[in-house]
Amino acid sequence: MNIAVCCKSVPGLVTDLKVGSDGKSLQYQSQLLAINECDEYALEEALVLKKAHGGQVTVISMGGIKSQDVLYYALAKGADKAVRVDCDSHDPRIASTVLAAALKKLEFDLVLTGTQSRDTLGGQVGVAAASLLGLPFAYAVVGIEVRDEKTIIARKELGGGRYADLELQLPALLCVQTGIEPLTFVPPARRIRARQQPVRSFSVGELGLQTEPLAPKGYRILSVRPPERLHQAELLQGSAQEIAAALLTKIRESV
Amino acid sequence: MARAVLVLVEHAGGKVDSVTSQLLTAGRQLATQLNGGLVALVIGHQLDGVVGALKISGADKILRVDDPALASAAGEAQGQVIAQVARQIEPRFLLIGYSLVGMELTPAIATLLGINAFTNCVNVEMRDGAVTVTRPLFDGTQHAHIALDESAVIALQKGSFAPLEPSTKEAAVETVAIDSMNLPSRSQVLAIIEEPAGDVDIGKAEIIVSIGRGIGNEDKIPIVAELADALGGVLACSRPVVDVGWLPRERQVGASGKTVTPKVYLACGISGAIQHLTGMRDSHRIIAINKDPNAPIFGVAHIGVVGDLFEIVPALTKAAKEAKSLRD
Ligand SMILES: Cc1cc2nc3c(=O)[nH]c(=O)nc-3n(C[C@H](O)[C@H](O)[C@H](O)COP(=O)(O)OP(=O)(O)OC[C@H]3O[C@@H](n4cnc5c(N)ncnc54)[C@H](O)[C@@H]3O)c2cc1C
Ligand SMILES: Nc1ncnc2c1ncn2[C@@H]1O[C@H](COP(=O)(O)O)[C@@H](O)[C@H]1O
Numbered sequence: 001m002n003i004a005v006c007c008k009s010v011p012g013l014v015t016d017l018k019v020g021s022d023g024k025s026l027q028y029q030s031q032l033l034a035i036n037e038c039d040e041y042a043l044e045e046a047l048v049l050k051k052a053h054g055g056q057v058t059v060i061s062m063g064g065i066k067s068q069d070v071l072y073y074a075l076a077k078g079a080d081k082a083v084r085v086d087c088d089s090h091d092p093r094i095a096s097t098v099l100a101a102a103l104k105k106l107e108f109d110l111v112l113t114g115t116q117s118r119d120t121l122g123g124q125v126g127v128a129a130a131s132l133l134g135l136p137f138a139y140a141v142v143g144i145e146v147r148d149e150k151t152i153i154a155r156k157e158l159g160g161g162r163y164a165d166l167e168l169q170l171p172a173l174l175c176v177q178t179g180i181e182p183l184t185f186v187p188p189a190r191r192i193r194a195r196q197q198p199v200r201s202f203s204v205g206e207l208g209l210q211t212e213p214l215a216p217k218g219y220r221i222l223s224v225r226p227p228e229r230l231h232q233a234e235l236l237q238g239s240a241q242e243i244a245a246a247l248l249t250k251i252r253e254s255v
Numbered sequence: 256m257a258r259a260v261l262v263l264v265e266h267a268g269g270k271v272d273s274v275t276s277q278l279l280t281a282g283r284q285l286a287t288q289l290n291g292g293l294v295a296l297v298i299g300h301q302l303d304g305v306v307g308a309l310k311i312s313g314a315d316k317i318l319r320v321d322d323p324a325l326a327s328a329a330g331e332a333q334g335q336v337i338a339q340v341a342r343q344i345e346p347r348f349l350l351i352g353y354s355l356v357g358m359e360l361t362p363a364i365a366t367l368l369g370i371n372a373f374t375n376c377v378n379v380e381m382r383d384g385a386v387t388v389t390r391p392l393f394d395g396t397q398h399a400h401i402a403l404d405e406s407a408v409i410a411l412q413k414g415s416f417a418p419l420e421p422s423t424k425e426a427a428v429e430t431v432a433i434d435s436m437n438l439p440s441r442s443q444v445l446a447i448i449e450e451p452a453g454d455v456d457i458g459k460a461e462i463i464v465s466i467g468r469g470i471g472n473e474d475k476i477p478i479v480a481e482l483a484d485a486l487g488g489v490l491a492c493s494r495p496v497v498d499v500g501w502l503p504r505e506r507q508v509g510a511s512g513k514t515v516t517p518k519v520y521l522a523c524g525i526s527g528a529i530q531h532l533t534g535m536r537d538s539h540r541i542i543a544i545n546k547d548p549n550a551p552i553f554g555v556a557h558i559g560v561v562g563d564l565f566e567i568v569p570a571l572t573k574a575a576k577e578a579k580s581l582r583d
Contacts, residue, residue, distance in 0.1 A: 019397065041498075092362070093371060115358075121375050121391055124362040127330070131366035136331045136442035139359035140511065153445070157511045158267075159355040161450035166329050169441040177511075179498030218371050218405035222387065226549055227377075227398045233543065233559035243560055244570035247542060248578060250558055251486065254540040255461055255518045 001055040001146065001170075003046040004106050006099055006113040006126065007074055009033035009067035024221045035070045038114030042176035044183055045144060046112050047078045053146055056080040058106055062098050064088045068199055076186045076194035084201040090120050091216045096128035098214070101207040103133060110152070111173040115140055130173035138166050139175045258406075260286045261346035262314065263337065264297040265356055269304045271312075274352035274411075276418035279313050281379055281411060282350050283419060286315075288381045289347055294318060295426070298336050300326035310426055313419040317428045318344075324435035329442035334363030336433055341368055343431075346406070348386065350379075353410040353529070355510065365408045372408040373401065375529060377415050394526050395551035412529050414536060453505030455489055462488025463517045465508060465535070468495040469524015469545065469564060476501060479523055482568050485575035491515070493525045509534035523564040527552025544568070 012034035019025070035043075046057045058081040059074040061067045071082035085102050089095060103111060111133075113126030123139075130137035142163070143155035154166050154174055168174075204214060236243045260282040265272040279293065286293040295314035297305055302321045309317050320336055328336075337360065341349060349364065351357040353375055365372035377398070378389040385402040388409055392399055403409075457463060464483040470476060476490075483490040490506065497507045508515055510530035520538035525531060527543070527550055535541070536555045543556035544564045553559045560567055 037495075093366075096362070096366065119393055121393075121395070123358050123374050124365075124372060127359060127362040128366045128372075130331075131334065131363045136329065136439065137359075137363070138330060138442065140355055155448070156359075157355055158447070159510050160514060161505075161512065163448040163450070165445045165448060167443050167445050168329075172442070178494065182500060218403065218407065219373075220385075220402045220404065222382075222400040222402050224392065224397050224399045226396065227391070227551060227554055229554045231554075233553045233556040235559045235561060240562075240566045240570040241574075243562070243567055244574040247558070247560070247567075247571055248574045250540070250542070251462070251519050251521075252578075 001049060001053045001109045002058070002107055003049060003055065003110045003112060004058045004060055004103055004108040005039070005043045005046045005074070005079070006111070006129070007039040007043060007059050007061050007070055008036040008114070008117050009061060009063050009070035010036045010118045019224050023223050023225070025224060033066050033069055035073055036114055036117050038116060038176060038178045040183060041178050041180050042112040042114050043074055043077060043079065044181040045176055048181055049110075049144065049146065050078075055109070058083060058108070060085070060099065060102055060106070062087050062089075062095055062102070071199050072194045072197070073186065073191065075197045076191040077184065082197070082199040084199055085204065085207065086201055087204050087214070089214070089216075092120075092122045092124035092128060094214050094216065095125045096132060098204060098207065098209065099125065100129045100132040101209050102202060103129065105202075105207070109170045111135070111171070113173065113175050115175045115177055126173060126175035133173070135171055135173045136168045137173045137175070138168065140177045141174045142177050142180055144174065144180075258289070258347040259292040259294045259344060260289065261341060261344055261349045262293065262295045263349065263351045263357075263360070264295050264305070264309060265352050265354060266297065266299065266305045269301075271305055271308050272352065272354070273418065274354060274413045276312060277413065277416040278350045278352055278411060279419040280416040283313060285348060285379065285381070285386065289386075291347060292316060294344065294346070296320070296337065296340055298325055298333065306428055310428070311421045311423070312426070313422045314426045317426050318431050319428055320431050320433055322433055322435045324438055327444045328438065329444055330359045330363060331442050332438045332440070334360050334367060335438060337364050338367035339433060340431055348406065349408045351408060351410045353412045357410050361408050361410045368408075370406050370408065371403070372410065373403070374410040376409055376411045379409055379411065391529070391551070395528055396547070396549040413533055450504065453503055455505065457489055457491045457506060457508065458513050458515055460489040460515070460517050462486050462519045462521070463491045463508075463515055463538075464488050464521045464523065465491040465493065465525060466496055466523050467493040467525030467531075470496065471524075473501045475565070478565065479568055482572040482575070485572045485579065488517075488519070493531050522552050522556070523568060525552055526550045527555065
């Protein structure tokens with residue numbers, strides 16, 4: 001079974017998140033990009049399925065040259081091939097259009113994505129790409145079982161401790177939830193070696209996409225700023241002992 | 256003609272989910288400002304009960320798509336049905352709850368309609384003549400305010416709006432037929448499964464001490480477990496703690512875990528992502544300990560401590576133990 005996994009690179013540890021001078025964008029020093037958390041779980045699941053059923057795992061990321069690191073990381077984990085599409089956009093319509101076009105160039109039975117990117121909290125790109133490709137899909141998948149060459153069973157979350165088991169005909173796209181498999185550790189030596197492996201890169205033009213539909217439209221970002229809070233928490237200050245004493249009083253009044 | 260605001264009704268087991276009434280509040284405000292109607296769309300099978308409950312929900316009209324093909328339909332077919340109806344109505348906006356159901360359907364509908372979707376929204380309002388949504392970025396420490404110039408799907412977080420007052424007038428119900436023969440059938444729901452109960456029901460606890468990724472290391476969990484014991488409470492957690500296998504799934508609070516309303520919810524090293532807040536925001540007293548003053552958990556906490564949990568928690572455990580030994 002050939003599996004394509006969409007992995008996004010997102011800022012890693014961000015310690016100095018600030019609103020940009022235009023008031024509409026975010027700036028941070030952290031230049032370290034890391035694999036988006038649920039995408040790593042999606043990759044892990046793809047590797048488990050590959051081990052059981054054979055086939056190849058191709059990772060695909062849309063982003064600037066820095067996102068290449070995430071692809072090397074995926075190769076170090078055990079992916080067979082890596083593809084980068086050179087396009088930097090946070091717009092889910094654009095990302096899904098570009099990824100769908102890139103997926104069309106690949107041979108796959110199953111596409112795995114994560115559920116949500118850490119930076120934009122969008123949760124859209126996986127299902128949107130499935131809809132563009134005309135594939136059946138499921139969101140927040142916590143288990144995948146291969147029934148036969150053409151059918152899989154996916155368990156997805158419904159919320160509140162409820163799940164649904166779905167039967168899907170391949171090819172299909174599943175948005176994988178964190179925790180689906182334990183994450184494996186990648187030794188540093190393997191990560192260094194992986195950097196020797198080739199990463200194919202495409203421009204959006206090479207995917208046959210025009211630049212015009214790849215511009216955000218229909219909305220304007222007015223501002224980005226810390227949340228306005230409807231209600232303000234009472235903030236306790238002082239030494240740890242003073243805070244502990246105050247907290248204990250509050251806890252005891254409440255029960 | 257002024258265009259309507261369409262609200263997607265969420266329901267399960269014959270009951271309307273409470274998010275629907277909140278969406279109707281948001282929808283009513285928009286509809287009034289846009290001078291259009293407020294239409295509720297419900298899809299599924301055997302919907303008599305659901306439609307009955309919706310009649311006085313405050314919508315102007317109810318569209319009912321009731322078809323056996325929808326009984327076990329998965330996201331692909333559901334999305335197509337909703338998009339089919341939306342194409343007929345051409346609503347200015349489509350409002351959906353940002354639940355697991357909404358998370359799956361929103362991008363499908365928007366893509367089929369070729370319009371934008373804005374997910375995870377905490378507000379939608381008219382601002383300077385433009386419909387504007389507010390949505391979090393980066394773990395919720397920042398909010399983006401976005402003006403919408405075109406039709407869009409807006410997925411709103413649960414709790415963003417109060418429920419709409421029931422109306423005295425019954426809404427008209429219109430049955431919409433769909434072409435169920437041509438619905439995709441490549442994905443089908445086989446069964447609904449309930450999580451088996453664990454050894455502890457955190458839903459019954461009066462005091463919950465909850466840990467998040469801020470705990471950093473499995474070895475540190477006993478530090479907080481000791482506090483839970485000293486307070487006579489139970490230990491719970493956010494999702495990442497379960498995902499790495501440090502605590503069992505039945506201890507997870509949030510959208511995909513349990514909803515809890517204890518007398519005291521003490522969150523230690525939890526940022527307060529919406530999927531977590533959904534499961535605990537109605538607790539009577541919420542106390543948050545977090546290093547980051549911008550952490551969204553402080554937006555729902557009654558009492559906050561901006562600081563290191565490894566300083567505060569042991570001090571609180573000590574104080575609780577001393578107080579207990581004084582009482583004994
Ligand atoms: C479909 C879906 C369903 C989900 N369901 C759930 C769910 O049911 N429950 C749930 O919880 N999440 C759920 N999530 C995940 C959710 O989006 C967040 O990723 C998660 O809640 C974050 O957990 P956290 O706050 O523990 O971690 P983080 O967001 O990483 O926050 C850690 C916090 O710890 C603080 N911290 C670090 N060190 C210290 C210290 N020493 N002292 C004090 N503070 C410290 C940091 O400042 C930070 O705020 C779901 C996500 C999706 C997409
Ligand atoms: N630029 C990207 N490159 C690769 N995959 C992406 C990209 N953006 C989004 N995805 C995938 O889509 C999922 C949902 O992303 P989002 O809609 O941005 O929250 C992520 O978990 C990824 O698997």
